[in-house]
Amino acid sequence: MSDQSCHTFQTKLLHHKHKTDPATGAVSVPMHLSSTFHQDDIDQFGKYDYARSANPTREALEQQIADLEGGCRGFAFASGMAAISTSFLLLSQGDHMIISEDVYGGTFRMVTQVLSRLGITHTFVDMTDLSAVEKAIQPNTKAFYIETPSNPLLKVTDIQAVSELAKEVGALTFVDNTFLTPALQQPLSIGADIVLHSATKFLAGHSDVVAGLAVVKDEELAERLYFLQNSFGAVLGVQDCWLLMRGLKTLYVRLRHSAEAAGKLADYLNGHPLVKKVHYPGLKEHPGYFVQRSQAEGPGAVFSFELESEQLVRPLTSNLQIPVLAVSLGAVESILSYPAKMSHAAMPEEERRKRGISNTLFRFSAGLEDPEDLIADFEFALAQSTIHTLAR
Numbered sequence: 601m602s603d604q605s606c607h608t609f610q611t612k613l614l615h616h617k618h619k620t621d622p623a624t625g626a627v628s629v630p631m632h633l634s635s636t637f638h639q640d641d642i643d644q645f646g647k648y649d650y651a652r653s654a655n656p657t658r659e660a661l662e663q664q665i666a667d668l669e670g671g672c673r674g675f676a677f678a679s680g681m682a683a684i685s686t687s688f689l690l691l692s693q694g695d696h697m698i699i700s701e702d703v704y705g706g707t708f709r710m711v712t713q714v715l716s717r718l719g720i721t722h723t724f725v726d727m728t729d730l731s732a733v734e735k736a737i738q739p740n741t742k743a744f745y746i747e748t749p750s751n752p753l754l755k756v757t758d759i760q761a762v763s764e765l766a767k768e769v770g771a772l773t774f775v776d777n778t779f780l781t782p783a784l785q786q787p788l789s790i791g792a793d794i795v796l797h798s799a800t801k802f803l804a805g806h807s808d809v810v811a812g813l814a815v816v817k818d819e820e821l822a823e824r825l826y827f828l829q830n831s832f833g834a835v836l837g838v839q840d841c842w843l844l845m846r847g848l849k850t851l852y853v854r855l856r857h858s859a860e861a862a863g864k865l866a867d868y869l870n871g872h873p874l875v876k877k878v879h880y881p882g883l884k885e886h887p888g889y890f891v892q893r894s895q896a897e898g899p900g901a902v903f904s905f906e907l908e909s910e911q912l913v914r915p916l917t918s919n920l921q922i923p924v925l926a927v928s929l930g931a932v933e934s935i936l937s938y939p940a941k942m943s944h945a946a947m948p949e950e951e952r953r954k955r956g957i958s959n960t961l962f963r964f965s966a967g968l969e970d971p972e973d974l975i976a977d978f979e980f981a982l983a984q985s986t987i988h989t990l991a992r
């Protein structure tokens with residue numbers, strides 16, 4: 601057998617330790633729908649005893665994501681928020697964390713309304729500004745939490761630089777890698793300690809499962825996170841593990857197509873007179889363009905854009921035919937979302953404006969449609985929007 605660790609990422613998605621079932625030869629990981637496992641004797645336990653602690657189907661997924669992220673161990677959770685929240689429990693009362701200011705809304709809520717109540721404090725900073733990050737360090741800073749590219753403005757944080765700062769003060773670096781996945785960015789290889797995913801998005805990829813994953817760099821952290829996963833108990837169900845593994849098989853081709861489509865559409869919108877600004881790290885004028893190039897294999901399949909006027913917002917959404925209008929991203933169908941009323945609705949308007957999330961901002965996640973159809977759809981909808989606003 602060839603050494604599977606030397607395969608490229610694309611090949612590893614299909615050819616890994618669990619590609620065939622040793623018991624039957626099945627080429628799809630069996631769903632072990634069993635909550636408990638028979639033991640040979642009262643003091644002779646097998647590898648599995650109770651499915652919250654370990655289940656062979658979940659274990660296959662956990663080993664696969666660990667391998668893809670280049671980590672030592674992976675953990676599957678009931679949602680991205682379950683993965684993130686459980687990992688936050690590595691911190692203790694009295695600890696402080698530094699966190700990206702435009703972090704995912706659910707993470708913002710967890711940090712500001714739950715962890716704060718447990719005596720874990722935080723400082724939000726613009727992580728693209730390293731001197732601001734340095735200034736925010738306190739004697740009890742135990743974690744740096746990065747989302748890059750960020751949501752919804754696609755700001756790019758230098759993972760290596762932040763994790764070096766973290767190491768200097770003995771803190772952990774967490775990276776939410778949902779937007780790029782290990783196909784494009786592998787944070788553990790450039791200094792991060794824990795990688796987190798909403799696997800609901802690109803990893804599963806079909807808008808049909810809610811799931812979360814975490815991968816850690818070393819054995820010591822693996823022991824601690826395993827203890828928390830088992831103690832907190834927000835594990836991913838067996839059928840969802842299987843769906844996620846099915847989605848992973850096509851991750852590379854999906855992301856390659858979607859990223860190319862996002863690039864074409866971002867270029868098109870960037871030149872459109874009704875579009876004020878496009879935020880996409882694949883555009884040369886994006887402030888994070890070079891950092892993105894240095895730490896990732898590409899800019900990804902998500903971008904955001906601002907229209908010239910708020911009056912165009914409703915006509916655009918009603919005239920677009922292809923993208924679904926929804927929260928979420930990273931699916932086979934393109935998804936358009938309106939952060940001010942969707943993902944960031946919980947944020948007071950003033951906080952939103954401070955973070956640059958205006959009422960003319962849309963986020964777009966490219967799916968698997970023909971990019972020319974997407975461009976034509978936007979061309980038509982924007983033309984209709986002008987007619988609509990002129991007529992008013």
Ligand SMILES: *Cc1c(COP(=O)(O)O)cnc(C)c1O
Pocket residue numbers: 679680681682704706747751776778779797798799800801810811812
């Ligand atoms: C969706 C998302 C989450 C939360 O994941 P769920 O699976 O919805 O719990 C966390 N981070 C990012 C960047 C996300 O897009």
